[in-house]
Amino acid sequence: MEIPTAAVDGVPDPLPAQLVVLDVREDDEWEAGHVEGSLHIPLMHLAGRFAEVPTTGQTLVVCRVGSRSAQAAAYLLQQGVDAVNLAGGLAAWANAGRPLVTDDDRPPRVL
Known part of the structure; x- marks a missing residue:
């Protein structure tokens, strides 16, 4: 696929x-x-929590560098979701200067 x-x-x-x-x-x-x-x-919970994923519109799937998100996107596509994998993941996102946030006061970073 x-x-x-x-x-x-x-x-x-x-x-x-x-x-x-x-x-x-x-x-x-x-x-x-x-x-x-x-x-x-998290990828390991995606099948069990699939009901939480909106099935209308497009879904951009992200991980650190793009391999887990590719697996998730493949699964979502099989379920009929219009899913797209982010090449290079959030490492590429951050390197391009795109913003990240945290839920506390720490500066965001990609692990």
């Missing part, structure tokens, strides 16, 4: 309101920094 992939420079800035950003990293990675407004479901 061919997995649709978007480079960071191909992702609109600001993000469209209807775009869902699904972060499939582990909890510690999420806490270190994530895309504001993104949905966090």
